[in-house]
Amino acid sequence: MAKDGYTKVKRMTPAMRIIHWVNVISMIVAVATGLYIAAPYYQTLIAEPAVDKYVMAWNRWGHFIVAIIFDVTSIIVAYLFFFSRFEKPYKKILPTGKNIKEFVEVFMNLITLNRRKNFDSSHSDSFNTVYFTIFHLLLAWMLFTGLQMYVHGLASGESSIGAWWPAMLHLVTDWTIPVSGWMVGSGPTPSIMDVRISHHITMWLIITWVVFHIYYQVWRTIFWQEGDIAIVVGGTKFVKSDEKK
Amino acid sequence: MGMDKQESVKKLFTAQSAKVDTNRGDAYYEALYAKCQERLDALKKLTPLNNRRDFMTTIEDEGLERRDFLKWASATTAMLMLPASFTPLVAEAATLMNRVPVIWIELSDCAGNSEALLRSDGPKIDEIILDIISLEFHETLQAASGHQAEKQMEEAMEHFKGKYLLFVEGAVPLGMDGQFGTIGAKGETFVDHLHRAAEGAAAVVAVGSCATYGGIPAAAPNPTDAVGVMDVVKGKPIINIPACPANPSNMVGVILHFVLTGSIPELDSLLRPKFAFGYRIHDNCERRAHFDAGEYVEEWGDEGAKNNFCLYKMGCKGPMTFNNCSIIRYNEGVNWPIGVGRGCIGCSEPDFWDKYAYERPMANANIKAPTGGVEKTVDQFGLGLLTAAGIGIGIHAAASAIAGKKEHEKEEA
Ligand code: HEM
Ligand code: SF4
Numbered sequence A: 001m002a003k004d005g006y007t008k009v010k011r012m013t014p015a016m017r018i019i020h021w022v023n024v025i026s027m028i029v030a031v032a033t034g035l036y037i038a039a040p041y042y043q044t045l046i047a048e049p050a051v052d053k054y055v056m057a058w059n060r061w062g063h064f065i066v067a068i069i070f071d072v073t074s075i076i077v078a079y080l081f082f083f084s085r086f087e088k089p090y091k092k093i094l095p096t097g098k099n100i101k102e103f104v105e106v107f108m109n110l111i112t113l114n115r116r117k118n119f120d121s122s123h124s125d126s127f128n129t130v131y132f133t134i135f136h137l138l139l140a141w142m143l144f145t146g147l148q149m150y151v152h153g154l155a156s157g158e159s160s161i162g163a164w165w166p167a168m169l170h171l172v173t174d175w176t177i178p179v180s181g182w183m184v185g186s187g188p189t190p191s192i193m194d195v196r197i198s199h200h201i202t203m204w205l206i207i208t209w210v211v212f213h214i215y216y217q218v219w220r221t222i223f224w225q226e227g228d229i230a231i232v233v234g235g236t237k238f239v240k241s242d243e244k245k
Numbered sequence B: 001m002g003m004d005k006q007e008s009v010k011k012l013f014t015a016q017s018a019k020v021d022t023n024r025g026d027a028y029y030e031a032l033y034a035k036c037q038e039r040l041d042a043l044k045k046l047t048p049l050n051n052r053r054d055f056m057t058t059i060e061d062e063g064l065e066r067r068d069f070l071k072w073a074s075a076t077t078a079m080l081m082l083p084a085s086f087t088p089l090v091a092e093a094a095t096l097m098n099r100v101p102v103i104w105i106e107l108s109d110c111a112g113n114s115e116a117l118l119r120s121d122g123p124k125i126d127e128i129i130l131d132i133i134s135l136e137f138h139e140t141l142q143a144a145s146g147h148q149a150e151k152q153m154e155e156a157m158e159h160f161k162g163k164y165l166l167f168v169e170g171a172v173p174l175g176m177d178g179q180f181g182t183i184g185a186k187g188e189t190f191v192d193h194l195h196r197a198a199e200g201a202a203a204v205v206a207v208g209s210c211a212t213y214g215g216i217p218a219a220a221p222n223p224t225d226a227v228g229v230m231d232v233v234k235g236k237p238i239i240n241i242p243a244c245p246a247n248p249s250n251m252v253g254v255i256l257h258f259v260l261t262g263s264i265p266e267l268d269s270l271l272r273p274k275f276a277f278g279y280r281i282h283d284n285c286e287r288r289a290h291f292d293a294g295e296y297v298e299e300w301g302d303e304g305a306k307n308n309f310c311l312y313k314m315g316c317k318g319p320m321t322f323n324n325c326s327i328i329r330y331n332e333g334v335n336w337p338i339g340v341g342r343g344c345i346g347c348s349e350p351d352f353w354d355k356y357a358y359e360r361p362m363a364n365a366n367i368k369a370p371t372g373g374v375e376k377t378v379d380q381f382g383l384g385l386l387t388a389a390g391i392g393i394g395i396h397a398a399a400s401a402i403a404g405k406k407e408h409e410k411e412e413a
């Protein structure tokens, strides 16, 4: 129930909220297992012969399972980005005059510590949408570089589900080798290690992204006093009735 | 650097998996068999060139038996992914190795691959074969020098035009118009030397990682602007046999394939023969069970090391390296790096010196920033980024709190 002078607005559908929390859990698992794969940071203190304990194997398995979940949610998010019946996010990142103005206003609001607030905060603004788009681009890069590393294990060109699977992965992800080589800086021939370095560094970019994301949502909640943090739980927030246009 | 745009776009979409079709049906192998036989018959009619040593007598001189040779022939047939029925042909091809002229040039290198090829301590069949090949020109091995050597090379190139295999060892320095490396009495640059030698070659074989990708001379900061043969020679079949040094078995495999079929073996996207580089070290490593179990050597000589645990945390790059040493090993199968208790340094991959050989997991190794300057590990870089973000957020939060408080006081007043 809305307090006097406040109106309740719907911001996230149940599907969007489920995806959000699935992504949160997947991200925690991906980082924890990814760091173990990179440099195993705990010892296996199990007095069993090697064949009975699969500590690295389970970490890799966990990493791949969340990778598959990310694959699926990314496809859904990409679909919603353009075709959602609720709010089509792509409309908010087009560099139209209106979007640029809104972007600048929201940014000004952030750096003037909420002294200036000249935009409508009842709907998802373009600053937020751009910020989320960056996240999904980083995640897409993780997917492509991750699948490139995954296909190295299928060196024979065969897989239990057929030769089409590694062939498709090569077709879809081989471009990440020269692109990573360019980003990381390689000699005349880029190498698959460039892809791995890039996958690892991108993890840090994502973690940094997450830290600011959490801070900013809490900050909005405190200073705007519109209950923004509740969006991701109940799907709604409140705006002052006189502001709602 | 080097590669033009069109070429790199083409490369982007043509990477092939390492898959070699090992069962192409009887019709294919019958046709191939006939073709190989025809070729061997033709080669038999030629008299040996420079090298007149007879293969079988050499084998016996070295104290090996015919049975050893036949065992070798069947193993090599399998390595080349041919059906067992080809074994007699492979054996015959081996005895005809001296019919195919080889010119071997050295550029920015340490002669380590020549060294591998000539390993004289109890030569095994692979090494004997490499002794027998018709080395028409090899700067390090021949007696001739100066103008005389130059003349010899010119004669060999002229005489065997379009027929010889050119083996190149070492990187090609391109900086300062190639003046970082010159050779011969005329002071010809390595680039020009390579172009001249490649001109009349049937195929160019780059041996070792330096000739393949630039290798050690191309390691950061690459002062001579060194690149590999494939970055310089265009319009010729090129076969790369990287590794440091290249495994003599793989050199023999390539030459044998050429002697036998007159063509080059199937190659992967880095132009490496798939029969040798179609395997990942990690997938054929005897320590793999320890990897999956999470049992790692933590420091040299610890309990894990004594129990042959996985070398991943000591920087093994087997998971990122394609080569067949985990299968065929070195020195006729005696042992290989991981077998003796040290990690793989990825010697057959591009940029191996900078990106694989640091003997620590990648996450703990110093990596150059794209700008080339600071060296930090990826995790230090990441934590730095995170700290910067944390400081920014802290300042913003504190400022917001103070500003909020002032606002509040104003309202109350
Ligand atoms: C978005 C979250 C993700 C994070 C934070 C993450 C993080 C990491 C990290 C830190 C590593 C270790 C790299 C190193 O050696 O330094 C790694 C490895 C790897 N990741 Fe991810 N990753 C993510 C998503 C993915 C996805 C979507 C895939 C797709 C399949 C994937 C596949 C892989 C593979 C194949 C490896 C190499 C593992 C091995 O060789 O055993 N990752 N990841
Ligand atoms: S020693 Fe190296 S190649 Fe062998 S299992 Fe461990 S990481 Fe893989």
Ligand code: SF4
Binding pocket: B243, B244, B281, B321, B322, B323, B325, B326, B336, B337, B338, B343, B344, B345, B346, B347, B348
């Ligand atoms: S184990 Fe690795 S570094 Fe050693 S020879 Fe083989 S590919 Fe090269």
